[in-house]
Amino acid sequence: MGNRRRGGVGFLHIDGVQYSVAPDVSYSLGRPVREEVMSSSGVDGYTEKPSPPYIEGNLIDCEDLDLEAFSNLVDAQVTYEHANGKLIAFYHATSMNPDGVKGNAEDGKVPFKFVGQSAQEI
16 A cells, blocks of 8 residues: 555745755646636636646744745756655746745744646656
8 A cells, every 4th residue: 555644744945955944835737727618508618827836835934944035946847745645846937926025923934835837747
């Protein structure tokens, strides 16, 4: 029987550097978003819109985490090893926190979001 673990803490690497991350990471491979087109006769088809690949969640704020440098990351390779063993890679990714990267002293979490030009499961 293979790995039965389905969730929990994963591993985040950005340009080869590992970051401590909380288990609340979410991501999308950036596939098109489809919506049905409705008319009086029912579903007539669908529309399709592009959607960028992204990964977001919370880092754990450690003494060696440079928030300024982290918020300025562009053209990075981001990989996330899910607790279930899947490896997701994001290419040419850019930090997309609208207000910069902010720490939270109460729980030690730092929200992050990266949007890439492409992504894949490896």
